[in-house]
Amino acid sequence: MTTRISSISVLDEQECYQLLSTTTVGRVAFISHHGQQLLPLNFAMVDGVIYFRVNEEGVLSELADGLVDVAFEVDHHGTTTRDAWNVTVRGTTSRVHESAGLASTANLASLRPWAPGERALVVALTPELIDGRRVSSH
Amino acid sequence: MTTRISSISVLDEQECYQLLSTTTVGRVAFISHHGQQLLPLNFAMVDGVIYFRVNEEGVLSELADGLVDVAFEVDHHGTTTRDAWNVTVRGTTSRVHESAGLASTANLASLRPWAPGERALVVALTPELIDGRRVSSH
Numbered sequence: 001m002t003t004r005i006s007s008i009s010v011l012d013e014q015e016c017y018q019l020l021s022t023t024t025v026g027r028v029a030f031i032s033h034h035g036q037q038l039l040p041l042n043f044a045m046v047d048g049v050i051y052f053r054v055n056e057e058g059v060l061s062e063l064a065d066g067l068v069d070v071a072f073e074v075d076h077h078g079t080t081t082r083d084a085w086n087v088t089v090r091g092t093t094s095r096v097h098e099s100a101g102l103a104s105t106a107n108l109a110s111l112r113p114w115a116p117g118e119r120a121l122v123v124a125l126t127p128e129l130i131d132g133r134r135v136s137s138h
Numbered sequence: 139m140t141t142r143i144s145s146i147s148v149l150d151e152q153e154c155y156q157l158l159s160t161t162t163v164g165r166v167a168f169i170s171h172h173g174q175q176l177l178p179l180n181f182a183m184v185d186g187v188i189y190f191r192v193n194e195e196g197v198l199s200e201l202a203d204g205l206v207d208v209a210f211e212v213d214h215h216g217t218t219t220r221d222a223w224n225v226t227v228r229g230t231t232s233r234v235h236e237s238a239g240l241a242s243t244a245n246l247a248s249l250r251p252w253a254p255g256e257r258a259l260v261v262a263l264t265p266e267l268i269d270g271r272r273v274s275s276h
Binding site for chain 2 (some may be wrong): 027029030031036037069070071075077090
């Protein structure tokens with residue numbers, strides 16, 4: 001369907017983590033009590049663990065209950081080129097008690113919510129699988 | 139944590155569909171035989187139905203089997219402002235047989251894959267729920 005010549009390359013784990021560190025917005029997907037969820041949110045990565053702030057009242061609070069199959073994705077696609085990449089992490093989530101001192105790290109302190117409002121819960125997503133790919137056009 | 143004043147507004151269905159029409163890249167989330175999936179892909183929207191082209195060999199081909207709880211998301215977040223929006227659709231998927239004539243519509247003909255390679259299957263996602271929100275900073 002297209003006359004462009006494109007190539008796709010699979011990214012190694014180090015490249016995936018490097019690309020995760022270039023952005024602060026991703027999307028999380030998980031099965032809630034209400035079915036499949038898929039929402040954008042801000043995140044911070046500290047020592048290879050991904051952190052979110054979530055509202056105690058919202059659907060994302062279910063992440064703090066400890067879910068075993070949560071996916072998180074970041075991507076980039078240029079508006080003027082066909083160069084694009086994406087990284088998807090899968091892992092388990094758990095609630096972080098801020099008294100653990102994590103909130104004092106520079107990265108986590110910069111963790112801002114996608115939307116305004118109280119975000120009392122901090123959730124950690126510990127990656128078990130990570131994969132990504134880069135698409136280039138010539 | 140932030141001194142900016144932000145506001146969040148819930149988008150109505152018409153606004154959600156209008157925003158969906160402003161882009162051609164989104165992310166799909168569903169439970170495959172291998173667990174939670176979350177991947178970006180190109181899409182086209184025709185008459186309120188969302189279409190993807192997927193590879194017969196890849197994990198996304200499971201969408202063509204007819205899944206009942208698939209989420210699809212598009213979003214935008216400016217790099218210099220805190221204005222952002224997101225729309226999430228949930229619905230069911232089914233395989234589209236191109237002989238149905240859909241491939242001849244202008245929108246579907248422009249449907250290009252995120253990554254190169256053969257994309258023999260066309261999948262339709264028929265929305266059952268759609269919701270979105272806009273976040274503005276002042």
